[in-house]
Each structure stands twice: as C-alpha cells, then as structure tokens.
Amino acid sequence: QKEVEQNSGPLSVPEGAIASLNCTYSDRGSQSFFWYRQYSGKSPELIMSIYSNGDKEDGRFTAQLNKASQYVSLLIRDSQPSDSATYLCAVNVRGAQKLVFGQGTRLTINP
Amino acid sequence: GAVVSQHPSRVICKSGTSVKIECRSLDFQATTMFWYRQFPKQSLMLMATSNEGSKATYEQGVEKDKFLINHASLTLSTLTVTSAHPEDSSFYICSARDLAGSGYEQYFGPGTRLTVT
Numbered sequence: 001q002k003e004v005e006q007n008s009g010p011l012s013v014p015e016g017a018i019a020s021l022n023c024t025y026s027d028r029g030s031q032s033f034f035w036y037r038q039y040s041g042k043s044p045e046l047i048m049s050i051y052s053n054g055d056k057e058d059g060r061f062t063a064q065l066n067k068a069s070q071y072v073s074l075l076i077r078d079s080q081p082s083d084s085a086t087y088l089c090a091v092n093v094r095g096a097q098k099l100v101f102g103q104g105t106r107l108t109i110n111p
Numbered sequence: 112g113a114v115v116s117q118h119p120s121r122v123i124c125k126s127g128t129s130v131k132i133e134c135r136s137l138d139f140q141a142t143t144m145f146w147y148r149q150f151p152k153q154s155l156m157l158m159a160t161s162n163e164g165s166k167a168t169y170e171q172g173v174e175k176d177k178f179l180i181n182h183a184s185l186t187l188s189t190l191t192v193t194s195a196h197p198e199d200s201s202f203y204i205c206s207a208r209d210l211a212g213s214g215y216e217q218y219f220g221p222g223t224r225l226t227v228t
Contacts, residue, residue, distance in 0.1 A: 032215045043204045043222040044155070046113075049214060088155070092215040097143050097162075097208070099217060103154045 006102035019076040023089030032092035035074045079109045117220035132190045134205030140185040141207035149202045195227045
C-alpha cells in the first residue's frame with residue numbers, strides 16, 4: 001500500500017461547479033497534511049494546510065480531514081479555468097522531517 | 112512571505128561536466144531544505160534532506176557522490192550534479208521549511224530545468 005494515495009485523474013469539472021479531490025494515507029500517526037497546486041512546467045505551490053479533524057476554509061478552498069478514516073480532501077468552489085492544474089496531497093511522515101507526496105490528481109476545469 | 116529562489120532557472124551543459132544549483136530562502140530562515148527531481152508527467156521524487164551545518168540525508172537509490180548537497184547557512188543550500196549525463200536531465204526543485212513555522216509545510220523554489228547534451 002502506498003503511503004499517500006490519490007486518484008491520478010484526469011478529473012474534469014465544469015466551470016462554476018465544485019471540484020472534489022481526495023487523498024488517503026497509511027500512517028495513522030501522521031499529524032500534518034497539505035495540499036499543493038502544480039501548474040504544468042512549474043513547481044508546487046502550497047495552497048492549504050490542515051492539522052485537526054474537520055474543515056478548514058480559505059477563500060474558495062476547503063480542506064477536510066478525517067483522521068479516523070485516514071482521509072484528506074480538498075474542495076474547490078466556483079471552479080475557474082485557472083484552477084486547472086495537478087493537485088498534490090502531502091503528509092508529514094511521523095518521526096521524520098520530510099513530506100510524502102501522492103502522485104497528484106490532474107484537474108481540468110471546462111469553460 | 113515564505114519565498115524561495117533558485118538559480119539558475121535553466122541550464123544546458125555538456126555530458127561529463129558539473130552543474131551547481133543554488134536554493135535560497137529569501138525572507139525566512141530554513142532549518143531544513145529538500146531537493147526533489149521531477150521527470151515529465153511524473154510525480155516529485157525526493158532526493159535528499161539537508162540541515163544547516165550537517166551532512167545531507169539521501170533517499171534510497173540516490174547517489175550521494177553524484178549529487179553533492181551543501182547547506183552552509185540557514186538561507187542557502189546548493190546541489191551539485193557531478194559528471195552529468197543525459198539521463199540526469201530533469202526538473203530539479205528545492206524546498207525549505209521555515210525555522211519559525213509551526214508545522215512541516217515546505218515552500219518550493221521555482222525549479223531548475225537541467226538539460227545535459
């Protein structure tokens with residue numbers, strides 16, 4: 001089982017709709033969770049971090065964490081074509097400094 | 112805030128030569144810096160973790176004698192690709208953790224695209 005799993009997509013969502021991205025992780029002791037956005041040919045950009053169970057909202061983005069189910073999600077409301085990118089889920093490995101990244105989900109917002 | 116720069120952004124070198132890539136945290140001090148490599152349409156691959164003033168920790172399968180990492184200060188880490196070959200052509204990206212930060216978030220530099228001819 002991979003440490004961090006994401007559906008690679010592509011996920012296609014119409015403009016204005018809600019895009020839902022999912023991520024599961026294997027280490028039950030993980031405490032820190034992140035979502036990064038990566039445009040083609042560019043480096044990743046941190047868009048959300050979440051540490052506690054529940055929802056965390058920032059503008060059009062909402063991160064959701066359920067530690068019991070070992071599940072993290074990212075919702076993007078009012079999706080825009082500029083949201084088209086690969087979204088990477090990252091989890092802190094217990095006892096280590098590094099993050100483990102999922103393979104990423106490629107999201108396309110259709111005008 | 113949390114800006115990381117990399118230099119150069121793009122480099123072309125001949126096979127057998129060495130290339131140095133710099134990574135700087137511009138507005139924060141970085142306890143730890145990370146070096147990644149990314150091939151086209153693939154995910155990030157962590158190469159090594161470096162802490163200021165100590166030896167880097169390399170991931171399994173990464174040749175430490177080929178990819179030399181130096182983390183001389185809290186704002187600068189360098190990656191030197193020695194005796195580069197065409198198969199080393201890739202997108203190299205560094206990231207940094209903020210010394211004053213509360214979590215494990217990493218801030219990425221813009222990346223360096225290396226082409227070895």
